[in-house]
Structures are given as structure tokens and as C-alpha cells.
Amino acid sequence: MNTIPKTYTKRDITKRVAEAAHAEMSVAAAYVNHVFTAIREIMMSADPALRIEVRDFGVLEVKPTKSKPKARNPRSGEVIYVPPRRKTHFKPSKLLKKFLSQPLDGRKTTVTPPVG
Numbered sequence: 001m002n003t004i005p006k007t008y009t010k011r012d013i014t015k016r017v018a019e020a021a022h023a024e025m026s027v028a029a030a031y032v033n034h035v036f037t038a039i040r041e042i043m044m045s046a047d048p049a050l051r052i053e054v055r056d057f058g059v060l061e062v063k064p065t066k067s068k069p070k071a072r073n074p075r076s077g078e079v080i081y082v083p084p085r086r087k088t089h090f091k092p093s094k095l096l097k098k099f100l101s102q103p104l105d106g107r108k109t110t111v112t113p114p115v116g
Contacts, residue, residue: 010036048086058092 010032018028039060042052046062053059068082092100 043088046086054093056093056095058090058096061089061091062086063089 014025014029014032017023017032018025021028039052043050043060043062048062048064050062051059052061063086065085065087067084071080071082072078073080
């Protein structure tokens, strides 16, 4: 029973922000764009590592990888060198992890974030 999960786009996020803030879609879209642009620019400035922590959501990290001097091309079997690079990593917050670790038995329960 492989079902394709729903894909949420930036437009879906914008609709939720507009509804929650009781604002026009165009105003919410501008704010959502600014937030994503800021996160993208911060992540692209990583030299070589970076950590963005958003409370009750999680941590976005840019981590360096090691070089691989003896990697293999699977098609030809040729030994190649792979230089060091950066990769992204997401670690969910305790709140999000607690919600996602609940059993998938069809019942939906809510986990409320701490107030403050």
C-alpha cells in the first residue's frame, strides 16, 4: 500500500500564514519569501559549517564532508577522487520528534508547543 504523500509547496505555506495572520495572500507571500531567502542566504554563507536553530521546529546545519581519494565509478569501476564538499542536515526539535514518534494507527493526537 504505497501511497504518494502530499507535497506542500511554498504557496501552501503562504496560504497558512495568510490565514493565521488574517492577512492578504500577497502580504503573506512577501514575508514567506523573505524568510526563505534569509535562510537560503545564511546557509549559502557557510564557511565551511553553520547551524541555524529555530525553537520548537529544529536545527538546520551545513556540515563539511571528507574527501574520498579512492571512490569508485560504479559503471566503469574506475577509481576517482571526490573532493570535500558541504551537505545539509535537519534535526527536528523535541516537540516535532515527539509528535512524529507517535504510532500510525489512524488516530491523530496533538502535541501543544510550550507557551513563551
